[in-house]
Amino acid sequence: MGKSSVPIEISGLTKSFGDVKAVDGLSFSVQPGSVTGFLGPNGAGKSTTLRMLLGLVRPDAGVATIGGRRYGELASPSDEIGAALDASGFHPRRSGRGHLRVLCTANGIPSKRADEVLEKVGLADAAQRKVKGYSLGMRQRLALAGALLGNPSVLVLDEPANGLDPKGINWMRSMLRESADQGGTVLVSSHVLSEVEQLVDRVVVINKGRLVREGTLDEVAGGEGSVVTVRTPQADALLALFGERMAGGVRADRAEADLVRVWGLDVAEVGRIASAAGLEIHELGSERSSLEDIFFALTGDQ
Numbered sequence: 093m094g095k096s097s098v099p100i101e102i103s104g105l106t107k108s109f110g111d112v113k114a115v116d117g118l119s120f121s122v123q124p125g126s127v128t129g130f131l132g133p134n135g136a137g138k139s140t141t142l143r144m145l146l147g148l149v150r151p152d153a154g155v156a157t158i159g160g161r162r163y164g165e166l167a168s169p170s171d172e173i174g175a176a177l178d179a180s181g182f183h184p185r186r187s188g189r190g191h192l193r194v195l196c197t198a199n200g201i202p203s204k205r206a207d208e209v210l211e212k213v214g215l216a217d218a219a220q221r222k223v224k225g226y227s228l229g230m231r232q233r234l235a236l237a238g239a240l241l242g243n244p245s246v247l248v249l250d251e252p253a254n255g256l257d258p259k260g261i262n263w264m265r266s267m268l269r270e271s272a273d274q275g276g277t278v279l280v281s282s283h284v285l286s287e288v289e290q291l292v293d294r295v296v297v298i299n300k301g302r303l304v305r306e307g308t309l310d311e312v313a314g315g316e317g318s319v320v321t322v323r324t325p326q327a328d329a330l331l332a333l334f335g336e337r338m339a340g341g342v343r344a345d346r347a348e349a350d351l352v353r354v355w356g357l358d359v360a361e362v363g364r365i366a367s368a369a370g371l372e373i374h375e376l377g378s379e380r381s382s383l384e385d386i387f388f389a390l391t392g393d394q
């Protein structure tokens with residue numbers, strides 16, 4: 093455990109831009125020692141939340157803290173939290189090394205640290221090249237390098253997987269994992285679950301500025317769980333049957349005219365209930381919902 097234990101707490105955070113409620117009473121926490129995915133469709137309020145956490149946007153209500161303090165109250169922010177919010181915000185004519193050295197100066201970090209992090213993110217060979225010639229993947233690496241400069245306990249990365257090829261994703265996973273294994277707190281946002289599925293062990297899912305689900309990948313997958321599919325000419329009657337059990341955590345919908353999907357029960361229970369009601373069943377099956385299906389179900393974003 094090389095890093096101090098610094099949780100992030102988001103509590104009742106709210107922010108509107110004119111008529112748009114970007115973040116709406118949002119609360120969740122991010123614990124040290126894990127990589128947490130911050131997920132939601134485009135416009136869900138992820139960037140606004142991260143900007144409030146980093147003191148770049150003032151909340152209308154609520155508070156975001158890092159180790160119990162707001163960003164503005166941190167004694168030495170770059171030692172405590174490293175952020176990469178935008179991989180396009182570089183000065184195009186600066187070299188990768190030049191960019192990092194400017195950050196070192198601004199944050200009172202010795203400039204030799206620039207070369208250390210360039211090495212760490214695999215950009216040592218491109219250190220002298222101008223950023224305008226960098227690929228998107230290289231910019232992501234440079235953004236991460238900037239976040240790592242102060243060797244902070246907390247890393248906050250907005251869409252870090254964007255532009256990375258599978259090799260790059262693998263590499264990103266090992267970088268984030270290393271930080272979490274040392275006791276670091278890592279929060280990475282994405283609007284594409286499949287992009288970060290391999291990077292994270294916990295997820296916080298938001299939609300329309302509100303919390304939808306929070307937990308480990310298994311908990312979130314288990315919550316929706318597997319889906320039982322029933323092919324029946326009496327789909328209406330079957331839906332009504334399971335509709336009555338909604339309060340018990342059972343959910344059903346109609347995938348096709350004669351195909352009903354049921355969540356919250358196993359295949360044997362569904363078969364037993366349907367046969368007890370005397371319904372005609374042509375096919376009964378079960379499939380595990382993919383995380384992507386769950387994400388769509390949670391965010392209503394088809």
Ligand SMILES: Nc1ncnc2c1ncn2[C@@H]1O[C@H](COP(=O)(O)OP(=O)(O)OP(=O)(O)O)[C@@H](O)[C@H]1O
Pocket residue numbers: 109112113114132133134135136137138139140141282283
């Ligand atoms: N500075 C701003 N002025 C006006 N509206 C804004 C501003 N920043 C964000 N919004 C609006 O707030 C909502 C949330 O935006 P935000 O960028 O936080 O979402 P996001 O989840 O990060 O989306 P994406 O995945 O597309 O980056 C959107 O409707 C957006 O248009």
